[in-house]
Amino acid sequence: MMQGRWNKPGQVLLVLMLWVAGSARCFGDSETRTNILFILADDLAWSDLACYGHPWHQTPNIDRLAAQGMRLNHGYASAPICSASRASLMTGKTTARLGFEFVTKDQPGFQKIEGATLLQAPPLTLNLPLQETTIAEHLSGLGYETAFFGKWHLNQHHGGYLGWSPTHGPAAQGFEIAVEDFGAHPYSWKRSPVASIEREGEYASDSMVDQVCDYLVEKRERPFFAMASSFYVHTPVKTPCKWLVDRFDRVIPQGIPNRDRRVTYAAFLQTLDHHVGQMLDALDASGQADDTLVVFMSDNGGHPEYVSNAPLRGSKWNLYEGGIRVPMIARWPGSIDAGTQSDVPVIGYDLLPTFVDVAGGTADHVDGASIRGVLKGESQRADRSLIWHFPYYHPERGYKDAKQTIGIDDFRVSQTRPQSALRRDQYKLLWFAEDDRVELYDLKSDPGEQHDLSQSSAETAEALRRELQRKLKSMKARMATRRGRKVAE
Template structure:
């Protein structure tokens, strides 16, 4: 309790400092752009030489780019639940994608995994519920936190954005391949070169901005791009990337590149609306991904693994934050942050009182955004992940957990009772396991990890 009170006082004092020291005294609007399955190395801003993302590049040039931002999980639903609640998937008991109660589980495994999560409990207070007394909150696009209607990705009538703080929203699939009609699948449209399909998710999000421009708002723009099925209907884009990638490139890589440019175009439409509505000076814009890239399409030469794993390419994600005249343009932060940090960050910026800091895992990164968070404490902060499930398709993932503290990262594999240790300062590609060379550090990291998991009553895989 004493630590809670100290944390609360510190949070309130920090918030007062932001409001006093910022150039705009008003609480900012929030635009949260959540992309699906975008890999750390997929953008030009992060060094990609193939994918063209001019709108995201401009956002990065006008704000802060994070080199060491992480998703809370290597998979969709778990990460999304964590973003909304400020809690790690381990604390939530929501570590996998939502599945129906009668879902098949992998057979013949050494360990028995926990039950699949189904619905985000209504008892969990989302960031929208925290700020909804004074903010109009809108949610457009992918939710993926319920199986109430047994419809893939569908919103529920009892479990969904409207039941958890969002006043306005729509679950449209937009122009993504999820929304293709049977006749459209596997075919190209007749769009002229340089034009893109109309995307209803983006259009509805812009309409929300227009309708609520005069009131404090939070827009949660939850894209379906660039999740599979990766299949563009824009022939000119397909031809463009077939030429750029060369004759040896797979169909999947060509379509994925086209998807990324399409995603960038829609984000550009949203950012243009922000400028036209003159919202830029009092709007915090967060751009991030729900997990690492799908290794079938998202190729990273600098990071190991991919979605469904706790290696860096599975959880390290592109993240850019912009707040005109408040966040320094072109800034780069190497402070490690996690997806669950956005909950307390948004709460602080929007003036939420009495945040229950001792029951969440997130930590406000407002000082980092203002260029004041380069302390040793920030750099050595403990981040952790828990993925106690099997996922045989694509990568054959097995139950694993991970922890990062400063330059060190450890991954624990439950079947083998084995830990790997990496020095991310010298080996961000995780090619050299140093657990034998530094056994004391490996032991320390393992203890810290399991202390964390015990503290939050994490669900564990057990022997069959």
């Protein structure tokens, strides 16, 4: 039961032999088009991976992907929170333009949070609008087969937490193949108890990952876009792999904050890495790896109670670097040089125009820009700005008791207030709606955002502030307002 179909190395060799012996390539060399495999992790911190410098996390499969391709050191999620980030990358538009800035809920209405002096956040957005053109719809129009596996989180919860809607789920947003499955993530444990795994090297079988692998080795007449949207490393952070917990209990130094949680998290993270390895092995076994662009990234920054986001400030839920800068890796044999890095700032809403560009098309009316040139080692244009908009509060429960300030490695959930941000070159401006206040940081010299330059570099701060406000206005961004003012549902 514990060994899934894609847990055994011999399985990969067998499929590869059958592929070579039993069939020719589906396309001639002149007709080959690039497949796209997009692996999206959940709540993975920028500093979590060994290839990004983590001192004890073990992520050999993701590290291998980076060694074979490019590590984007200034890759950003479009939002510091799940649904908003996913809506943005799926459409190529900012959360401000979409009006989808928070997480989806069971019911419509307004954010429920205590505090009479707080601003009123905009009404909740529950579904990605069907009139938006998704990556899948763009690529289907270019002759691609499209498939989605895993976490969607872009519709009102249907039949339970994270349940797919029949009217707004992946099948309604352009995906021909859509598989709803929690796999082995603790979300599924209520349905099937998981026994402790003692044997080293053994993991729980994950049906979601198995289905991705099965899909990747299938022969098909069309190029594919497959999105593997993992539930890892989102809470609840639990693992049946006792051997992994024991390993990290020996490795992780004594006396560090939240040590017990971080031991379990390290084991949880290595499970994600194992799943990525299974998918990469399946792609290799299919014989299509050389014709496939693989992109790996996280939907937002790490959870402050489980990870260190250092050297970055903040965490999931806020717009400091720890909340939005994420690991982003791309491999594309023949187009991306192996073992390369880029410091060009890129963002989640760049993915749609990039994938469409790779597929041979163009994407109009989007906020993102194709980073195909960046992946080949070129620089992005110098006059480009990235934008974020988060007109909400967090946490919704226990806000008064949350930490009031946001630092580096607080290991506690902090109060996040309505805010927006803009990055241009090395400068990043944050604007806070409650008191119309700004902070300015030079990320080149101060990646931890410790030295506010808004007073000493007032001219730069004012120029970026005007640009941010102009962009938000042009995008018809929804704003948090004073209570008592009428806000339309």
